[in-house]
Amino acid sequence: MSLSAASESHVEEFWADKEDVPGEKAMWLFVLGDFLIFSAYFVIYLVQRAWDKQGFLDAQQHLDINLGIINTIVLITGSWFVAWAALAAREGNAAKALSLVRLTMLSGFIFAALKVFEWSKEIKAGYTFTSNDFFGFYYVLTGIHLIHLVFGLAVLQIVVARLKKGVADHRLVETGATYWHMVDLLWVLILAFLYMLR
Amino acid sequence: MTAQAAALTTEVTSVPDRYREATIRDQVWLFWCIPGFFAVFGLVFVVLARVMPPPAPGKSSAEIIEFFQAHGFTIQIGFVILIIVTGLFNILNGLMTVHLKRTTHGKTFAYAFLFAQTVGVTPGLLLPGVAMLAGALRPERSPELLVTLYDMTFLTFVGSLGCFVTAYIPLIAAILLDKNKIFPRWFAYVSIWNLVTEFVAVPVFFFRDGAFAWDGAISFWVDTAVFVVWQNAILIQLFRTINRQPPGMAYPD
Numbered sequence: 356m357s358l359s360a361a362s363e364s365h366v367e368e369f370w371a372d373k374e375d376v377p378g379e380k381a382m383w384l385f386v387l388g389d390f391l392i393f394s395a396y397f398v399i400y401l402v403q404r405a406w407d408k409q410g411f412l413d414a415q416q417h418l419d420i421n422l423g424i425i426n427t428i429v430l431i432t433g434s435w436f437v438a439w440a441a442l443a444a445r446e447g448n449a450a451k452a453l454s455l456v457r458l459t460m461l462s463g464f465i466f467a468a469l470k471v472f473e474w475s476k477e478i479k480a481g482y483t484f485t486s487n488d489f490f491g492f493y494y495v496l497t498g499i500h501l502i503h504l505v506f507g508l509a510v511l512q513i514v515v516a517r518l519k520k521g522v523a524d525h526r527l528v529e530t531g532a533t534y535w536h537m538v539d540l541l542w543v544l545i546l547a548f549l550y551m552l553r
Numbered sequence: 554m555t556a557q558a559a560a561l562t563t564e565v566t567s568v569p570d571r572y573r574e575a576t577i578r579d580q581v582w583l584f585w586c587i588p589g590f591f592a593v594f595g596l597v598f599v600v601l602a603r604v605m606p607p608p609a610p611g612k613s614s615a616e617i618i619e620f621f622q623a624h625g626f627t628i629q630i631g632f633v634i635l636i637i638v639t640g641l642f643n644i645l646n647g648l649m650t651v652h653l654k655r656t657t658h659g660k661t662f663a664y665a666f667l668f669a670q671t672v673g674v675t676p677g678l679l680l681p682g683v684a685m686l687a688g689a690l691r692p693e694r695s696p697e698l699l700v701t702l703y704d705m706t707f708l709t710f711v712g713s714l715g716c717f718v719t720a721y722i723p724l725i726a727a728i729l730l731d732k733n734k735i736f737p738r739w740f741a742y743v744s745i746w747n748l749v750t751e752f753v754a755v756p757v758f759f760f761r762d763g764a765f766a767w768d769g770a771i772s773f774w775v776d777t778a779v780f781v782v783w784q785n786a787i788l789i790q791l792f793r794t795i796n797r798q799p800p801g802m803a804y805p806d
Contacts, residue, residue: 385742392746392779399770403763485759495756495765499749506745513729 377441378529386537389503393541397548400492404552407488412553414489417482422473423550426466427543433462434539437511437532441525449523456514456528459535463508470501496545500538507531507538576802580651580795583644587788590641593634601631602685607707607768610761614696617703625689632682639678645787646670652794653727655735655802662727669720676713681706707757711767714754714776721748740790747783750776 376383404411440455474494477483484494514531517524598605603624612620621628646667653663688702721744728741756765757772764771 379738381737381739381742384739385745388743388746389749392750392775395775396771399764399775402770484756488763491756491760491763491765495753495771499752502749502752 378526378531378533382530382533386533389537389541393544396496397544400496400548403488403492410487411489414482414487415549415552417477417480418493418550419473419476420550422469423546426469426473427546429462429466429469430539430542433459433466434536436462437528437535441528441532444518444523444525444528447523449518449521452523452528453515453518456511456518456531460508460511460515463504463511463538467501467504470497493549496549500541500545503538503541507535510534577795577798577800580648581792583648584788584792584795586641587645587648590638590644591784593638597631597635601627601634603627604681604685604706604710607711607773609768610704610707610766612703614700617700618692618696620703621688621692621699625692628685628689632686635678635682639674639682642674642678643671645791648791648795649724649787652735652791652798653724655733655798656727656731657733658730659727659735662723665723666720666727669723670717673713673716673720676709676716680713681710684709707767711754711773711776712757714751714780718748718751721745721751735794737790740786743783743786746779750779 436455437459440452440459443449443452443455474497477490477493482490484491510531514528517527595605608620650663650667653659653666656662684702684705688699688706692699725741725744725748728736728738728744753765754772754776757767757769760766760769760772763769767773
């Protein structure tokens with residue numbers, strides 16, 4: 356009895372000053388559900404790819420892998436800034452967190468601009484939404500990813516508005532960071548499945 | 554409770570006691586019309602008209618004529634019922650509007666939600682119904698015309714999910730910005746799933762087969778699965794919101 360009671364009190368003591376998850380719980384529900392939906396999309400993509408592997412591989416040749424990798428670096432850099440901003444907010448440094456979140460937003464805008472440039476390049480080369488099944492998936496998956504990113508910019512704008520008032524609300528910054536990391540991770544999966552899978 | 558919340562939940566003292574509970578009771582009665590509507594909706598689309606899950610877009614003209622001839626009568630019965638009950642869907646919109654108006658930023662968002670939802674119902678329910686009824690009225694008409702009506706039915710029915718995207722934006726904004734805690738925040742996030750997946754209904758206008766066609770794995774199945782989750786979520790939290798409001802609520806205009 357004494358041993359289990361002691362270890363339980365130890366556990367309680369450890370968790371006493373800690374929150375369950377960083378940021379808002381509902382945001383984690385959102386992130387997990389979103390991954391479930393994207394997993395369904397990826398499975399459907401892989402099944403359709405298995406039916407016409409050569410066709411998908413031929414179409415894939417026309418994607419610009421360099422642009423894909425540059426965009427990955429841009430997004431991961433942004434994720435690093437927002438993680439750093441969460442640390443700054445935990446320390447109560449609203450001014451530092453504010454500039455870091457703004458840098459993350461900048462990375463988001465660069466990503467979106469590069470994505471629009473990439474699409475226009477593909478469209479000029481004659482690869483549109485209906486060219487073949489691969490490009491159907493390409494535009495849909497990168498398109499809904501971009502919608503997620505635009506939502507992310509709106510979320511970070513809410514964080515910026517709060518930080519501007521000098522409030523280092525670390526829960527809010529963590530919530531924004533959680534969402535932004537999801538945008539980042541989804542992009543890495545899209546890069547792997549669409550651009551790289553051979 | 555914040556000052557704003559207090560202002561919104563002011564009790565109407567001049568109302569006699571026996572009417573004070575009436576608002577909640579009325580709303581609960583109206584609320585149960587919505588699951589009723591969806592039950593009829595399921596009966597019409599799945600059992601009577603056989604259009605859910607949707608038949609393939611790649612059917613030949615002969616198969617489409619066969620479809621109208623085989624199911625003509627049940628199509629007529631089903632969609633006539635649908636035409637009569639479609640308005641019930643707006644009870645959901647009405648109840649949501651009443652409670653969205655209680656949120657701190659609610660007034661404009663509530664009306665934006667209401668009218669955007671209404672825009673989606675016309676192509677989503679009435680247009681496919683009328684196109685099917687027109688096909689079933691004269692199944693002997695020329696095959697090209699029947700194929701057109703068949704395409705129109707499913708393009709409007711599945712593709713119109715894209716119309717609801719504009720309704721979810723004010724809904725999500727109203728919930729996330731709300732300080733009165735009228736709706737739970739998780740519901741806003743569930744609405745984002747629904748918004749994003751309904752974007753992906755729009756490719757049905759471009760594809761005749763594969764995952765993005767109107768019977769496709771992404772445009773129909775994933776979309777419908779998320780829509781069912783969302784529809785259950787909106788009903789569950791609306792029911793809770795109705796029952797949690799103070800009796801004798803005075804609603805903002």
